[in-house]
Amino acid sequence: MSKNTPNEDKEPLTPKCAGEPDDDISQYYPDGDYESMEDDDETYQALLKKKQKNRRKRGRMTRSQRALIVGIFIVYAVVLMAAAWMIFYRPEVPGKETEIPFDTNPVVQETIPGEEKNPDMPGNREENSGGEYLVQDGIYNILVVGHDRAASLADVIMLVNCDTLNGDVTVMQLPRDTCVENFVTNKINAAYSTYYNAALKEAHKDDSVDPYLMAMDDLATLLEQNLCIQIHHTAVLNLDGLVNIVNALGGVELYVPQNMYYNDPEQDLYIDLKEGYQTLDGEQAEDFVRFRSGYMQADLGRVNAQKIFMTALLQKLKSSFSLANTSTLTKVAEEVFRNLHTDLKVSDILFYAKFLMKVDLGAMNMLTIPGNAVYDSKGHSYYVINRAATRDVINRYYNIYDTEIADSIFDRNTTFCLDDYLLEPYYYADAETVMDEMYNGQEVNDNSIEIP
Numbered sequence: 460m461s462k463n464t465p466n467e468d469k470e471p472l473t474p475k476c477a478g479e480p481d482d483d484i485s486q487y488y489p490d491g492d493y494e495s496m497e498d499d500d501e502t503y504q505a506l507l508k509k510k511q512k513n514r515r516k517r518g519r520m521t522r523s524q525r526a527l528i529v530g531i532f533i534v535y536a537v538v539l540m541a542a543a544w545m546i547f548y549r550p551e552v553p554g555k556e557t558e559i560p561f562d563t564n565p566v567v568q569e570t571i572p573g574e575e576k577n578p579d580m581p582g583n584r585e586e587n588s589g590g591e592y593l594v595q596d597g598i599y600n601i602l603v604v605g606h607d608r609a610a611s612l613a614d615v616i617m618l619v620n621c622d623t624l625n626g627d628v629t630v631m632q633l634p635r636d637t638c639v640e641n642f643v644t645n646k647i648n649a650a651y652s653t654y655y656n657a658a659l660k661e662a663h664k665d666d667s668v669d670p671y672l673m674a675m676d677d678l679a680t681l682l683e684q685n686l687c688i689q690i691h692h693t694a695v696l697n698l699d700g701l702v703n704i705v706n707a708l709g710g711v712e713l714y715v716p717q718n719m720y721y722n723d724p725e726q727d728l729y730i731d732l733k734e735g736y737q738t739l740d741g742e743q744a745e746d747f748v749r750f751r752s753g754y755m756q757a758d759l760g761r762v763n764a765q766k767i768f769m770t771a772l773l774q775k776l777k778s779s780f781s782l783a784n785t786s787t788l789t790k791v792a793e794e795v796f797r798n799l800h801t802d803l804k805v806s807d808i809l810f811y812a813k814f815l816m817k818v819d820l821g822a823m824n825m826l827t828i829p830g831n832a833v834y835d836s837k838g839h840s841y842y843v844i845n846r847a848a849t850r851d852v853i854n855r856y857y858n859i860y861d862t863e864i865a866d867s868i869f870d871r872n873t874t875f876c877l878d879d880y881l882l883e884p885y886y887y888a889d890a891e892t893v894m895d896e897m898y899n900g901q902e903v904n905d906n907s908i909e910i911p
Contacts, residue, residue, distance in 0.1 A: 550599060550691065550692070550806075550807045550810055550811075551691075559592050559689075559860075560680070560683040560684065560688075560689055560690075561683055561684050561685075561687045561688075561868070562684070562868060562871060563592065563868055564868070565865070565867035565868060566867055566868065566871045591861075591862065592860040592861070592862050593860060593861045593862075594689075594859055594860060594861075595859055595860065595861055596624075597622065597623045597624040598620065598621070598622050598623070598624070598859045599620070599621045599623070599691045599692070599811075599859075600618060600619070600620050600621075600688055600689060600690050600691055600857055600859065601618075601619045601620075601621070601690070601691060601692045601693070601694065601811075602616075602617075602618060602619075602675065602678065602679050602682065602690050602692070602693045602694070603615070603616075603617045603618075603619055603693075603694050603695075603696070604616055604617075604651060604675065604678070604693075604694075604695045604696075605695070605696050605697070605698070605701065605748075606651070606655075606695060606696075606697055606698075607697075607698060608697065608698055608699070611652045611655055611656065612635075612648055612651075612652060613635060613647070613648045613651040613652070614635060614648075614748075614749060615632070615748070615765065616632065616633040616635065616637075616647060616648070616651070617630055617631065617632050617633070618630070618631045618633070618682070618688075618690075618857060620856050620857050621811060621814060621815075623814055625822075626817065626818060626819075626822055627818070627822045627823075627824065628815065628818050628822065628823045628824065629824040629825075629826075629856040629857075630766075630769065630823070630824070630825045630826075631825075631826055631827070631828055631852065631856070631857070632762050632765065632766075632825075632826070632827050632828065633647055633827075633828050634647075634758045634759060634762050634827065634828075634832075634842045635647060635648035635758060636648075636758050636832070636840060636841055636842045637828065637830070637841075637842045637843075637844065637875070638841040638842060638843045638844070638875055638876060638877060638882065639681070639874060639875060640874055640875075640876070640877050641874070644839075645839075645841070645877060646841065650678060650681060651674060651678055654673070654674035654675075654677040654678055655670060655671070655674040657674075657677075658670035658671075658673035658674045658677075661673060669800060671695050671800035672693070672695075672800055672801075672802060674695075675693035675694075675695055675800070675802075676693065676802075678693075679693050681874075685870045685871070685872070685874045685875065686849070686853055686857075686869070686870065687853065687858075687864040687868055687869050687870075688853060688857045688858065688859075689859050689860075692801065692802055692803050692807065693801065693802055694799060694800070694801035694802075694803060695799070695800045695801070696798055696799050696800075697798050698745055699798055700794060700795070700797070700798025700799060701741070701744065701745055701748070701798075702741030702742055702744065702745050703741060703794040703797075703798065704741070704791055704794045704795065704798075705739070705740065705741040705744045705772075706740060706741035707787065707790035707791045707793075707794050708775050708776070708779055708787065708791065709779075709787075710738040710739055710740050710741075710744075711738065711739050711744055711768070711771045711772055711775050712736070712737070712738045712739075712771060712774075712775070713736070713737075713739065713747075713767055713768065713770075713771035713907075714735065714736045714737075714767070714907045715732050715733065715734050715735060715736075715737060715739075715747065716734065716764070716767070716907060716908070716909070716910050717734050717753065717910070718732070718733055718734050718753075719731070719732040719746065719747070719750045719753060720732075720753070721750060721752050721753070728746075728749070730746040730749070730750050731746075732746060732747060732750075744768065747764060747768060748761070748764065748765050748768050749761070750764065754910055754911065755911040756832065756910075756911060757832075758832075758842070759827065759832060759842070760910045760911070762827050763827075763908050763910050764908075764910060766825045766898055766903060766908060767903060767907055767908055769825065770820065770823070770825075770900045770903040770904050771904070773815070773818075773820065773823065773900065774820065774904060776815070776816070777816055779791075780816055795808075819900075819901070820899075820900035820901040820903075820904055821899055821900065821901040822900075823899070823900030823901075824856070824897055824898070824899060824900075825897070825898045825899075825900065825903070826852070826895075826896060826897045826898065827896060828844055828849055828852070829844060829845045829848035829849050829851075829852060829890070829893045829895070830842050830843050830844040830845050830848075830849070830885070830893065831843055831845070831885045831893070833881065833882060833885050834881065835877060835879045835881050835882050836879050836880060836881050841877075841882065843875070843876060843882050843885045843886050844875045844876075844886065845885065845886065845888055845890060845892070845893040846866075846869070846870060846875075846876075846886050846887060847866075847887075847888070847889060847890040848890035848893045848895070849875075850864060850866060850869045850870075851890055853869075873886070
């Protein structure tokens with residue numbers, strides 16, 4: 460008879476099933492030695508507590524981890540607030556309590572008894588000038604001037620209307636020879652020069668005065684009071700700014716409509732551009748927008764060439780600006796802020812930049828203020844606006860009020876015409892006598908503009 464091993468007659472251990480009570484621990488002691496069971500159990504509990512403590516310790520975040528999470532939360536909150544601001548922010552607009560910047564009282568012509576009134580004079584046409592002039596939301600007018608390096612001559616004067624409700628932009632250019640009385644040469648660039656030189660004297664007395672903004676404020680007041688518009692913002696850019704912005708964009712692609720050649724040592728101006736489609740760098744872009752001697756219509760030809768440039772520039776900006784293209788964005792922003800004098804706040808600039816990037820070329824309208832290039836009785840050349848056509852453009856694109864600008868208040872002092880028998884017929888002519896040259900950005904981009 461063979462001798463059995465000590466555990467041979469005992470039933471084999473079976474593993475516990477999940478969920479069975481854990482009270483009986485004797486199964487872990489098959490040799491029947493229970494004397495050390497209590498000590499072993501205390502040791503087990505101590506190890507379990509230590510393990511749980513270590514697990515809790517590992518689950519705790521370090522100070523740097525907590526700081527990182529807080530930082531991420533703050534950045535996320537800032538991004539959300541910035542996104543909300545970009546969606547809902549609107550530039551400040553004049554409210555009901557804001558004074559209208561022009562006189563709304565109709566002009567009444569003083570006549571000698573028995574003398575008939577001139578039906579073409581302001582106030583004699585049968586139109587109602589009444590109304591409350593309530594502001595229409597979402598429509599903004601900006602006066603933009605580009606000046607030479609001496610800062611005394613305005614080569615570019617534009618009224619830019621941004622209709623943020625309909626997604627349209629209208630740019631109306633005022634040729635620098637536009638007739639405006641009461642200035643040295645009775646031209647609008649002389650008006651800017653007069654205002655700037657006066658502001659420069661004030662700046663010498665008071666360091667806090669910005670002569671550019673002061674001059675622009677005076678020019679805006681002149682246009683507001685006579686064209687019966689509200690100008691929300693002004694901005695003036697010098698030629699260096701134009702050159703540097705174009706270079707920061709890597710040039711601007713456009714079609715040069717004809718060979719351009721001009722030398723002026725006094726202005727240090729040397730232009731030599733060939734006809735054809737090409738990429739212009741900053742210096743060449745300056746030459747393109749300043750050239751006028753080779754056009755039959757001189758300054759009017761230059762104004763139309765500037766329309767070609769504006770279309771090409773907007774196209775370049777739209778294709779260059781993206782969040783991924785941070786280098787270009789940074790360079791352009793630096794040049795804008797370095798060379799731009801404006802009453803626009805940074806938030807306003809961002810608002811308009813975002814709006815312009817969404818505007819289709821087909822929704823960008825460009826025109827020259829309606830008028831004619833004529834000579835007065837002394838042989839001086841002027842660009843004389845057509846009163847009726849200009850008022851029509853103002854009402855269609857630049858009137859921010861719900862009341863039409865009537866003939867009885869428009870240019871009430873005939874500031875845009877001299878008392879000259881050769882100029883007045885053009886000023887008072889019917890609107891139909893002026894060619895309506897409204898250009899669409901997409902059409903200009905596709906077909907350019909034919910400039911005689």
